[in-house]
Amino acid sequence: MNKIYRLSLVLSLTLLTLVCSFGLSRAAGEETIKEDKKAMMNENIKKKIEAILDKHVTERKAPAAILGVWTPDGDAIVVRGKSDPKNATEAKATDRFRIASVTKTFTAELLLMLADEKKISLDDKLSKFFPKIKNADKIKISQILNHTSGIRSYTVIDEFDKYVKSEPLKKWTGEELLEIVAKTEADFEPGAGFMYSNSNYLIAGLIVEKVSRNKFSDELQKRICVPLGMKNTYYAEGPQIEGAHFHGYDDTLDVSLFDPSGPNFAGAIVSNLDDLKIWIESLSKGGLLSKEMQAQRLKLAGSEKNPESGYGLGIMSWGSFLGHNGAITGYTIVALSSPEAGVTIICMMPMCASNLQGAPEQTFKEIAELIAFDALHTKLKFDTIIK
Numbered sequence: 001m002n003k004i005y006r007l008s009l010v011l012s013l014t015l016l017t018l019v020c021s022f023g024l025s026r027a028a029g030e031e032t033i034k035e036d037k038k039a040m041m042n043e044n045i046k047k048k049i050e051a052i053l054d055k056h057v058t059e060r061k062a063p064a065a066i067l068g069v070w071t072p073d074g075d076a077i078v079v080r081g082k083s084d085p086k087n088a089t090e091a092k093a094t095d096r097f098r099i100a101s102v103t104k105t106f107t108a109e110l111l112l113m114l115a116d117e118k119k120i121s122l123d124d125k126l127s128k129f130f131p132k133i134k135n136a137d138k139i140k141i142s143q144i145l146n147h148t149s150g151i152r153s154y155t156v157i158d159e160f161d162k163y164v165k166s167e168p169l170k171k172w173t174g175e176e177l178l179e180i181v182a183k184t185e186a187d188f189e190p191g192a193g194f195m196y197s198n199s200n201y202l203i204a205g206l207i208v209e210k211v212s213r214n215k216f217s218d219e220l221q222k223r224i225c226v227p228l229g230m231k232n233t234y235y236a237e238g239p240q241i242e243g244a245h246f247h248g249y250d251d252t253l254d255v256s257l258f259d260p261s262g263p264n265f266a267g268a269i270v271s272n273l274d275d276l277k278i279w280i281e282s283l284s285k286g287g288l289l290s291k292e293m294q295a296q297r298l299k300l301a302g303s304e305k306n307p308e309s310g311y312g313l314g315i316m317s318w319g320s321f322l323g324h325n326g327a328i329t330g331y332t333i334v335a336l337s338s339p340e341a342g343v344t345i346i347c348m349m350p351m352c353a354s355n356l357q358g359a360p361e362q363t364f365k366e367i368a369e370l371i372a373f374d375a376l377h378t379k380l381k382f383d384t385i386i387k
Helices: 003-011 026-035 043-060 100-116 141-145 174-182 198-212 216-228 273-285 291-297 359-371
Strands: 064-071 074-084 096-098 269-272 300-302 309-311 316-318 321-328 331-338 343-349 382-385
Touching: 043 064, 043 074, 043 343, 043 359, 064 273, 064 359, 096 331, 100 141, 100 198, 100 216, 100 269, 100 273, 100 291, 100 321, 100 331, 141 198, 174 198, 198 216, 216 273, 269 273, 273 321, 273 331, 273 343, 321 359, 331 359, 343 359
Parallel strands: 300 382
Antiparallel strands: 064 074, 064 343, 096 269, 300 309, 309 316, 316 321, 321 331, 331 343
């Protein structure tokens, strides 16, 4: 399996394990809170936030980085490096970038909106839409969204993976990718385990199109981007990123140009920092869903070994922070918001996961430790226990 897609898959699970693997001790975090207990943000804290980002950028030799931290006491927007090093183009806070698996939050939202409108049920079986998928008669729509379906990710299958580096501009249709999934054996019986799978979100996006009788890109604009005023977010259907944007790298190789039909509904959306703030805060509060549907979304699958992190219906939870992370060819990102703490943190570095080794997630965690320790370390209630 190509290392980029392998690490993309692994990194997308990072929020389920980093709590135990990285960071400061509780005692150290409590000392930090005592030091700045009067404010989440001030000039001293801003300098510390910048130092955290600079450390990871320097250690990983990232060509650029963008970080947004919003709190009730003020904000910190930090931009580093060049968006296009070859042409010495300075990175800007308004530049667009590929948001990788944060796309899944949008795909899940569209499906949940359709469920809110009674056009689909989360208890519907997959066989209603795609009967050729293994165990389709047993898999619920909700199990697709929380990765307990047992459907293997098409990005780990050689029939897809062999083209990732050799033919980055190869155009895939959803039907071609679905055929790959249909020929593959299940990883486990539906509901019997948890396995992060891009196939789940390929299927979810195709169901959105079937049920809405509309293109995914149009549904995204109509249902989410326009109502929320997000003018820099779109579902990419061609290799070029529109407008000013960050170039993505694998070490020193520019890998920005590839066809997004591969990542598809699991990872093809492009956005920028301001739009993502709007989105992640809406997502975390359930702004476009009914209270009942948001409650369904926040039924979490998790492990007793990691009581502070879990996965819902297209949403990750790290303590009281909600959102997602992601990694795709040339880009890694984490975007999370805690409604309880009033804190939102977004960090993107335009480099492959194999080079960064979880740097955006570590940056998030260290900043959250600094300004919102209790929110980060909230223990969660799981509706499904991952064995």
